[in-house]
Structure formats: C-alpha cells, structure tokens
Amino acid sequence: MNDIIIKYLQGDASENEKQIILNWLKTGEANKKTFSEIRDRWLAAGATPVTAPGYVEQAFARFTAQVGEQDRKRKQLRNSYYMKVAASVAILLICSLGSYFAGQKHFFSPSSSKQLVMNRAIMGKDSKGAVTLPDGTTVWLNANSVLVYPEHFQAGKRHVQLEGEGYFEVMRNEKAPFLVETDGMVVNVLGTHFNVSNYKGKETVETTLVSGKVEVFLPGLDKSIILKPNQKISCNRRNGAYKLDDVDASDYIIWIGDKLVCTNEKLSTVLHKMKHWYNMDVECTNGVLLDQRLSLTIRKESPEEILKLLALISPIRYTIEKDKIIISPK
Missing domain, CATH: 3.55.50.30 (Phage tail protein beta-alpha-beta fold)
Structure with a gap:
C-alpha cells in the first residue's frame, strides 16, 4: 500500500489504485488524525521553497525514506500506520510562502517579511474530503477545490484561502476571528457553519449560512453584510453586483455526504x-x-x-x- 500511496502523491497512480485508496480510507474519525501526521512528516522532510530546483523529488525521497524507517521499527502496526498516510484522496503539500494571501481588506498582511509555512489541501476532479485545521476547525472540500492555510495560526488571526467549494464548521474563538478569502468576497466568522462556493469557471461567488452568523465583505462596499441562517449571498465577479436570497441551507451542503x-x-x-x-x-x-x-x-x-x-x-x-x-x- 505504501507504494500505491507514494504513486498517488506523485500523480502516477492509476484509476484503479486511486479507488483502492478511496475504499481503504473510509475509516471515519481516524481520517481526522491523518492530516496532522501528514503535516508533521512533510515538515520533518524540510520546508524548502517549492521553487527550489529538485524540491519535489528531494521531498518525496525524504518522505519515502522516513516511511520505510517507520515501517521497519513498527512492523506490527504497519497496516494502521499506512492508513493514516492520506485521507479522502487529498494531497497535502507543505511549502514556504512569504505573502501568499493578499486580501482586499489586507487581512493577509502582504507587508509581513516573515515567511510562514503553508499547507495546501487539493481535491481532484472526482474526489472530496475533510481537512482538520490547526485550531480544530473542520473543512469539507468538494471536487476541484483547493484550501490554503498556515501550519500554525498566528495569535488573534485565523486566515485561509479557498478556491472551489468548502463547507466550514468553525471552532469558536472570539479572540481570533476566522476569515475565508476568495477572489470575490471575504467571509468573517467567530464560530459557525457555512458553505462557500468559489469556482473560477463560475460567474458568481457565493456564501450560504447554515447556522450562527457571518460577516461578508465585498469589493467596493464600505460596510459589511451580515448573513442570517438560511440566507445566501451571491456576488458577480465582473461588476460586483450582489443579491441576498432566503434559501434552504441544507440543500447547499448535500455534497458533503458519501x-x-x-x-x-x-x-x-x-x-x-x-x-x-x-x-x-x-x-x-x-x-x-x-x-x-x-x-x-x-x-x-x-x-x-x-x-x-x-x-x-x-x-x-x-x-x-x-x-x-x-x-x-x-
């Protein structure tokens, strides 16, 4: 199974091998622990910028070597260990990015000179799965989606960037607002459940509130818009026009099920x-x-x-x- 997982991470796995991993990883709560272990192993492999020559090859070589060493030390736990190498066919790549986020409200501090280690969770065309963030927040990612988030949230700040679609169950923390940035809106929450759709091919970006309360910032508006449960806000990327609709929010999270x-x-x-x-x-x-x-x-x-x-x-x-x-x- 180790060979299949490494092939998948390298993008060389066949459709049959992908299906084998999918069937193998449907283990419920155990998947949540997967992300932390993957992060740790990638970090241990080094946080060299992805632009460095030979980075990917070197990182995979170190990762594979570490997995092999762990296998030799814990043969009796081989199966349970390898089940934690990947979850829901998500690819987690660790890379060093200095100012990856540059939100319109400057939520992502482009002036900071300190480099942060960022995680990137990527879902392929036919895949979807869950990611547990450093603060305990859970994010379900739909197919063709990318979530970028820091290895560790800074004090008083929880910032992530989403391309595609994600359903968020945010861990409440009044001292650290949670911000989701897209290329058409920024969503600010303290602790709530909501869905964000931000596919590049779509003319609009949308946020639908399931429970709690969220604050939405749109380009060109001086004040934010507060959503109530079962409300959806849609914003046109081209002209900035937006509308607020009353909806059945449960419809918009159907996709998170198996x-x-x-x-x-x-x-x-x-x-x-x-x-x-x-x-x-x-x-x-x-x-x-x-x-x-x-x-x-x-x-x-x-x-x-x-x-x-x-x-x-x-x-x-x-x-x-x-x-x-x-x-x-x-």
Whole structure:
C-alpha cells in the first residue's frame, strides 16, 4: 500500500489504485488524525521553497525514506500506520510562502517579511474530503477545490484561502476571528457553519449560512453584510453586483455526504438534489413529467451516468452544456 500511496502523491497512480485508496480510507474519525501526521512528516522532510530546483523529488525521497524507517521499527502496526498516510484522496503539500494571501481588506498582511509555512489541501476532479485545521476547525472540500492555510495560526488571526467549494464548521474563538478569502468576497466568522462556493469557471461567488452568523465583505462596499441562517449571498465577479436570497441551507451542503439517496421521490425533487450534488444548473422544458416518483442512490457516478439511468426509467431526454443540464420530454 505504501507504494500505491507514494504513486498517488506523485500523480502516477492509476484509476484503479486511486479507488483502492478511496475504499481503504473510509475509516471515519481516524481520517481526522491523518492530516496532522501528514503535516508533521512533510515538515520533518524540510520546508524548502517549492521553487527550489529538485524540491519535489528531494521531498518525496525524504518522505519515502522516513516511511520505510517507520515501517521497519513498527512492523506490527504497519497496516494502521499506512492508513493514516492520506485521507479522502487529498494531497497535502507543505511549502514556504512569504505573502501568499493578499486580501482586499489586507487581512493577509502582504507587508509581513516573515515567511510562514503553508499547507495546501487539493481535491481532484472526482474526489472530496475533510481537512482538520490547526485550531480544530473542520473543512469539507468538494471536487476541484483547493484550501490554503498556515501550519500554525498566528495569535488573534485565523486566515485561509479557498478556491472551489468548502463547507466550514468553525471552532469558536472570539479572540481570533476566522476569515475565508476568495477572489470575490471575504467571509468573517467567530464560530459557525457555512458553505462557500468559489469556482473560477463560475460567474458568481457565493456564501450560504447554515447556522450562527457571518460577516461578508465585498469589493467596493464600505460596510459589511451580515448573513442570517438560511440566507445566501451571491456576488458577480465582473461588476460586483450582489443579491441576498432566503434559501434552504441544507440543500447547499448535500455534497458533503458519501452518497445521495432518493427514495420514492418526485423527479422534480431528484433533479433539485442533483443540482446541488453536482453543483450544476438544471433546466426543465415544458412537458416534463416532474411528478413521477422514483428511487436511486448516487455515489461517485458522473452526471452523464445518472442522467442515462433516468432516461431509461423516465420519459425524458437530456443534454449537458458546460455546467448546465437541460431536461426535455421524450
């Protein structure tokens, strides 16, 4: 398994090997401890800047050597140890960045000359998983998402940067506000549950509040906007226009589950859930029988695979245009 994990970290693992790791890592709470151990091992391997010649090769060589030494010392714990090497197919790379964050409100102190060791959690196209931050905050990352956060939060400051989609359960600390920066808004919280969607291909960046209270800063606005539970704020990246909507926040965190189960539900409900599961728009033309009831379970199937199934059991046709699904009657 060690060889497969190293191959995955190096980007050389096959789809079958990735699936083996995925199935192996579904061990519940044990995954949370994984991140701390990975961080420690990467740090022990050295915090050389990633721009240095041969950094990646040297880091992997040191990491592999350390894993091998640990294996020789604790043969009887080999299996339990290797299960902690990676979690939810996340890649954690440690790199030294001087002023990686440069938020519009200067939350990320670009003037600081002190280098911070930063962690980068990356989810691939078909992967999603959870990351535990140094303060105990848990972040679920959706597919094609990147979270950058410091190895240790500075006193009174908890700053992270998100590209893609993340659901945050923030550990409350009134003395250290938690700030999430995207390229279209900054979210400030003390302790709450909320979802942020910041995909580069999308025209808008969104924050949806599940519980608690968050403060949102937008470009060009002198004052912040306070969200209440079951509210979503959307901001257009190009012109800065924004709108505040009342929503069912639970819809926006459907994707954090291992599977989506629909039991004897209307086609309209299934399509609504698929919209949030796949983060795609769904449009139905006139004549679609939305009251038809059906049951299905979605795990890691692509939208195309599920729509093919629906077309077999329902009188519908479908087309996919980028991030939009169009349903029409058969």
